Amino acid sequence: MRLGILGGTFDPVHYGHLLLAESCREDLALDHIWFLPTAMPPHKQQRVVATTSARVDMLELAVAGHSGFSVCTYEADRGGVNYTVETLAHFKAEDPTHELFFLMGADALRDLPTWKEPRRLCELAIPVIVGRGDTDAPGKAEKLDWQGLADLISPERLAAIQEHQVSLTRIDVSSSDIRARVATGRTIRYRTPRAVEMYIKTNGLYRAPAETP
Numbered sequence: 001m002r003l004g005i006l007g008g009t010f011d012p013v014h015y016g017h018l019l020l021a022e023s024c025r026e027d028l029a030l031d032h033i034w035f036l037p038t039a040m041p042p043h044k045q046q047r048v049v050a051t052t053s054a055r056v057d058m059l060e061l062a063v064a065g066h067s068g069f070s071v072c073t074y075e076a077d078r079g080g081v082n083y084t085v086e087t088l089a090h091f092k093a094e095d096p097t098h099e100l101f102f103l104m105g106a107d108a109l110r111d112l113p114t115w116k117e118p119r120r121l122c123e124l125a126i127p128v129i130v131g132r133g134d135t136d137a138p139g140k141a142e143k144l145d146w147q148g149l150a151d152l153i154s155p156e157r158l159a160a161i162q163e164h165q166v167s168l169t170r171i172d173v174s175s176s177d178i179r180a181r182v183a184t185g186r187t188i189r190y191r192t193p194r195a196v197e198m199y200i201k202t203n204g205l206y207r208a209p210a211e212t213p
Helices: 015-027 052-063 074-078 084-094 118-124 155-163 175-183 194-202
Strands: 002-008 032-037 069-071 099-105 126-132 166-168
Touching (some): 032 052, 052 074, 084 099, 118 126, 118 155
Parallel strands (some): 002 099, 099 126
């Protein structure tokens, strides 16, 4: 099975995440995509706002009804800090027949060489770099700087990774913007699925702290 894995804090999940996953599923003919919420991401410690269970709940609501999407709670269940290379090694050992594709935004390409065991990570899975589409040449992805990765892996592996680059029209929505909008009482309609929007409202997530009288 060609399995795509999209990790993140998803605090909260939004339409940008979902469109990225769907574009990769279609463009790379992936059989299934796992959304992998982190418990405590190594590069974002102390920045997660919602609880792990709430972020998992919102993801479940967001992917409901899509047969090609599901939520994998492996890292959430383990808790603490998890490293992508260790998670991918676990998935590979669990089922060696799976061909793994790790989906990531173009901005993460620059930082990938600083991740734990980046060379091994690139052996366990193909990092799928999702870049912004070129408005002057529709269907053509933005130009990326591959040098940092080229210094770590073989030319053959780099070529395979570059062949799996996906171009995606940019959506100007982010989890941080959604949190800020909720905190200031502004609408988040059409930025995240309606079920997620209502979950945030019902559970009082991301509201600004009440001032002490």
